[in-house]
Amino acid sequence: MDDLEHQLRRYRPVGPPAELRARVVAAGRTGAPRRWAWVPSAAAMAAAFLFYVLAASARRDLTAELTKADRYRDVIVRALAADLGGGEEASHVAARLIELNEAADAAAGERGTALNVEDSWRD
Amino acid sequence: MRWSLAAFALLIPVVVHAAWDYVEARRLRQVVAEIRTRGEPITLGDIRSRPVKDEGLRSDRYYRAAAALASNRPQEQSLFGRVREAERKGEWPAGLADEVRHQTSEHEDALQLLDRAAPLSFEGFSPGTQTASPALFPLARLAGLRTISLALAGDGNRATASLYAELRLRPVVEWAWPIFRAQVDEVDRVGLVLSATHPPSTSLSRVGRALADLDRDDALKQWFLRRRAALLESGLGSGRSGSTLADLGQVGFFDRVGLRGAVLGQFLGRPWFEHELRTWVETLSTVMAALDQPWPQRAGAVATAYDALTPPPDAQFRRPDVSISKQIVDDLALVRAARVAVAIEQYRREHTEAMPSRLDDLVPVYLAAVPVDPYSGQPLLLRTEARSYAVYSLGPNRRDDSADFTLFRFVQGARESRDVGLRIQYR
Numbered sequence: 001m002d003d004l005e006h007q008l009r010r011y012r013p014v015g016p017p018a019e020l021r022a023r024v025v026a027a028g029r030t031g032a033p034r035r036w037a038w039v040p041s042a043a044a045m046a047a048a049f050l051f052y053v054l055a056a057s058a059r060r061d062l063t064a065e066l067t068k069a070d071r072y073r074d075v076i077v078r079a080l081a082a083d084l085g086g087g088e089e090a091s092h093v094a095a096r097l098i099e100l101n102e103a104a105d106a107a108a109g110e111r112g113t114a115l116n117v118e119d120s121w122r123d
Numbered sequence: 124m125r126w127s128l129a130a131f132a133l134l135i136p137v138v139v140h141a142a143w144d145y146v147e148a149r150r151l152r153q154v155v156a157e158i159r160t161r162g163e164p165i166t167l168g169d170i171r172s173r174p175v176k177d178e179g180l181r182s183d184r185y186y187r188a189a190a191a192l193a194s195n196r197p198q199e200q201s202l203f204g205r206v207r208e209a210e211r212k213g214e215w216p217a218g219l220a221d222e223v224r225h226q227t228s229e230h231e232d233a234l235q236l237l238d239r240a241a242p243l244s245f246e247g248f249s250p251g252t253q254t255a256s257p258a259l260f261p262l263a264r265l266a267g268l269r270t271i272s273l274a275l276a277g278d279g280n281r282a283t284a285s286l287y288a289e290l291r292l293r294p295v296v297e298w299a300w301p302i303f304r305a306q307v308d309e310v311d312r313v314g315l316v317l318s319a320t321h322p323p324s325t326s327l328s329r330v331g332r333a334l335a336d337l338d339r340d341d342a343l344k345q346w347f348l349r350r351r352a353a354l355l356e357s358g359l360g361s362g363r364s365g366s367t368l369a370d371l372g373q374v375g376f377f378d379r380v381g382l383r384g385a386v387l388g389q390f391l392g393r394p395w396f397e398h399e400l401r402t403w404v405e406t407l408s409t410v411m412a413a414l415d416q417p418w419p420q421r422a423g424a425v426a427t428a429y430d431a432l433t434p435p436p437d438a439q440f441r442r443p444d445v446s447i448s449k450q451i452v453d454d455l456a457l458v459r460a461a462r463v464a465v466a467i468e469q470y471r472r473e474h475t476e477a478m479p480s481r482l483d484d485l486v487p488v489y490l491a492a493v494p495v496d497p498y499s500g501q502p503l504l505l506r507t508e509a510r511s512y513a514v515y516s517l518g519p520n521r522r523d524d525s526a527d528f529t530l531f532r533f534v535q536g537a538r539e540s541r542d543v544g545l546r547i548q549y550r
Contacts, residue, residue: 037127044134051141058148065155066166066359076173076249079180101251 140394147394151401155355158408164348166356167301172247179246185236186295187248190258192233193265202226203264206271207308210315211530220275227269233262234269234288241288245295256299263292263309270312279320283330286316290333301349304447307454310334311545313461317468318511318548324472331465331489337458338494343421343451344414350444351407358400406436410444419500419521422452449519452497453543456516459494460544463503463514466490468547478507482514503544515544 080094081087155165164170174180202222209215227234248256266289273282289309313330316322322330339345389396406429413428414421425448429441463482466489470479479485482493482505493502496516506513506526513526524541 038130041127041130041134044131044138048134048138048141051138051145055141055145055148058145058152062148062152062155062359065159066356098251 140391143394147397147401151359151397151404154401154404154408158351158404164352167349167352168356170301170349170352171298174246174249176244176246178243180249182240182243182245183248185240185243186245186259186262186292189233189236189240190256190262192236193230193262194258203268206268210271210308210311215275220272223268223272224276227265227272230265233265234285237262237266237288237292238284241291245291245298247298259292259296259299263289263296266292267308267312270309270316274312274316274319277320279316279322280326282316282320283322283326286312287326287329287333290330290337293337302346302353304346304450304454307457310337310454310457310461313464314545314547317464317545318550321550322468324469327465327469327472331462331469334458334462334465338455338462340455341414342455343425343448344411346447346451347407347411347414347425347444351404351411354400354403354407358396402436403440406432406440407444417500418495418497422497422519424448453519453539455497456503456518456543457545459496460503460514460516462490462494463505464545464547467505467512467514478512479505481505498543511546511548513544513546515542518542 077091077094077098080097081091084090084093158165174183205216205219206223209219266285270282270285270289273285276282286309289312293307293309313334409432410425410428413424416424426441426445429436429445435441463485466485467479469489470485471477482502486492495501496503498517498519498521504515504517504523504526506515513528515526515528517523518541519539520541522541526544526546527541528544528546530540
């Protein structure tokens with residue numbers, strides 16, 4: 001038995017060279033920083049994204065305050081719809097007319113109101 | 124390694140900007156929420172009523188139609204300038220009265236509609252009808268010309284009716300131009316009508332009621348509420364890159380750096396813009412809190428509140444607000460003086476043209492109480508002279524200058540006299 005063992009031991013593969021472990025460990029050490037180096041940038045991007053999303057949400061709340069439906073608008077639309085004969089179609093037409101007028105007001109406001117006020121002061 | 128460091132370095136300002144953006148947006152939201160909690164208006168839509176009753180809808184239509192018919196013409200502007208000059212001097216060059224009469228007869232249709240609208244309760248303009256707003260100014264001028272023309276002709280009844288329509292038009296103009304302060308020429312005109320004509324007591328009573336409607340003790344606070352609402356509306360709404368930047372006096376800066384109107388510029392400048400907006404809104408809220416004081420402290424409260432702020436706000440914020448607040452107090456004093464003058468004339472009509480010995484004699488038949496002078500906190504003063512009498516407030520100098528209404532100086536374009544009030548000539 002001992003002979004057999006002895007014979008086998010002669011053909012057992014030898015272990016890896018002693019410096020291989022050191023080489024592998026060293027390679028692992030140099031690879032890790034390359035991967036982790038991008039983490040701060042990724043975190044920064046995530047933080048920026050998060051802040052912009054939160055800011056957008058805060059701003060949405062603000063806009064909601066401003067665009068709350070004009071409580072009188074519906075009354076006017078209903079009155080106009082009644083003048084137009086009532087019914088669903090008249091309601092659509094009335095709402096559309098009010099929208100168009102509002103758009104015209106906004107455009108006119110941007111174009112000419114400042115000039116008119118200036119004129120009225122100039123007198 | 125180097126690339127990741129470079130990317131990180133580039134991202135740092137982005138993160139800082141994003142954090143700043145969030146902080147400013149949140150702070151602004153908080154300020155707006157506090158305003159809402161106090162039950163104060165955030166936008167002009169919260170302030171502006173809309174017509175819902177039949178009477179309100181009719182006045183809406185009449186005023187719009189009248190304004191459209193009175194639309195501006197260059198020659199009228201020149202005429203109005205000469206008329207204003209004549210009113211100030213109290214001298215009417217030959218031919219000017221005829222010219223005024225001719226102009227008003229040319230626009231009879233507009234004025235008839237104005238007269239129809241005047242007694243109706245104005246509840247605001249319908250949504251989508253503000254294109255008529257600029258034309259309200261020529262309509263007001265036209266109504267003024269008519270009052271002058273009738274007063275110069277000595278037609279007391281019709282002059283007071285025209286004056287009544289003018290006075291009733293003022294809140295309409297204010298509705299359409301909530302933060303614009305036009306001079307109260309129509310109140311000055313009360314003096315002309317009462318001096319040049321001899322209107323009956325019933326006509327005077329109507330004018331008195333219209334003046335009482337204009338006599339709002341909280342006028343200063345209301346104006347600042349509108350000012351803040353307009354600022355927030357244009358700052359947070361569609362006008363973000365335009366009107367509010369102009370309000371904040373920063374258009375020049377944005378033009379210089381080529382950012383105005385650019386999407387990137389708006390994006391980058393947003394937190395700064397919101398910071399400025401919030402600062403101004405907070406300043407206005409602080410100033411408004413000072414307006415709950417009684418008269419006469421309230422008359423100077425805006426300037427005092429601005430001076431007490433730390434750090435002191437930029438002069439571009441302070442100057443126009445202080446100037447307007449003074450104008451509002453002057454207007455209030457003038458409206459109150461006009462109310463008293465109308466009450467005195469009513470008293471005279473019913474007491475064989477005798478003057479009341481003191482203003483308390485007018486209470487309670489002609490006035491519920493003698494109006495308070497905003498500059499003294501005391502009742503307005505009456506001064507009787509040989510050919511006239513004057514009702515007046517001490518004015519911004521808070522001194523009795525014996526009813527001196529002559530132009531003393533211009534303060535940022537606004538007329539300033541030593542005392543504020545009206546002088547009525549006896550007839």
